[in-house]
Amino acid sequence: MKANRKFMKEKRAVSAVIGVILMVAITVALVAVLYASISGWFSGTPTAPISITLQQKTPITSSATSIDFDVVSASSGALYKNIYFRITHGSSSTDYKFDSYASGKATYKTTGAGTSSDAIKGGDVISISVTAGAYTAGDEIKIIDIKSNSIVQTLYLQ
Helix, strand or coil, X not given: CHHHHCCCCCCCCCCHHHHHHHHHHHXXXXXXXXHHHHHXXXXXXXXXXXXXXXXXXCCCCCCCCEEEEEEEEECCCCEXXXXXXXXXXXXXXXXXXXXXXXXXXXXXXXXXXXXXXXXXXXXXXXXXXCCCCCCCCCCEEEEEECCCCEEEEEEECC
């Protein structure tokens, strides 16, 4: 007991309440920094959303095996690999992507000069292969940007 008394020259200390408040404040600050770094607050500037305008070429029929669209316009930086189509018929939806791993397949034909064949340009033709009779007029088609997971355009089959 006498050995402990050597270190106690002053009897002043921080109050227990103030000590607890300081520990909670430090913990909250550390959690906020951790959350900010995980959620991407410290990442680079966000990319601008893409813009694409499509127009259906021909009305859908019960014997149609593809749905064709003309690309009216597209913002620079819009790439085929970064979008997909979601067609909703009744309560079921099917995704159509520009690769072989999707439940449905979409293809495109580029026209005119461009820096990349993967860039979406006005004048391109997009064709979605479908099963005959699977879709009817009024079914909803959403074009979705994969990077931002946002809807670029919503169309209704004619």
